[in-house]
Amino acid sequence: GAVVSQHPSRVICKSGTSVKIECRSLDFQATTMFWYRQFPKQSLMLMATSNEGSKATYEQGVEKDKFLINHASLTLSTLTVTSAHPEDSSFYICSARAGTVNEKLFFGSGTQLSVL
């Protein structure tokens, strides 16, 4: 089946640094990728929708300058947490959609970000 690779799986960084998370679709072209954030024992909250070659659409309350999303190719989207702070510590999950409907939506394995 389709696979979405997300790296790194875990990252620890100092406050003020930037962290990049990659999401790759390995055997299909993903015209749309989604980025979710999950706090401990809570649900997944959609942060942004990323379409290849265009600017990402951010959900209300998500700072676009804080969470930079790049979707430069049909197989790669990146989320960069800029000037990370401890409150950015969270579990981030990407998903990639093959086609136009969520019948074919595949998730990465997630990235646990810890900001010291």
Add this chain to the structure above:
Amino acid sequence: AQKVTQAQTEISVVEKEDVTLDCVYETRDTTYYLFWYKQPPSGELVFLIRRNSFDEQNEISGRYSWNFQKSTSSFNFTITASQVVDSAVYFCALASGSARQLTFGSGTQLTVLP
């Protein structure tokens, strides 16, 4: 607007018991998709099932079964003869609307005790 409600925050059962996880959804769209995902302690999301709004047939897959009822906007998930390995957080999700974004419920933490 769309919404998914999983009223059960935590459920504990003893191994071999049957357990049903409830999911109620809201959407104005006539075409939509419903999903169940399993999230074990390791964190990754494991796809379990997808159901489109035009297919109300119930589905059984091994020990798993799903009951989709449009009349009550519910998509419940039953695990028969539960096992310790079933312990995880289970999310119900809905995709509808032009952007086809996935909206997740708050999740149900299932603990199966030996």
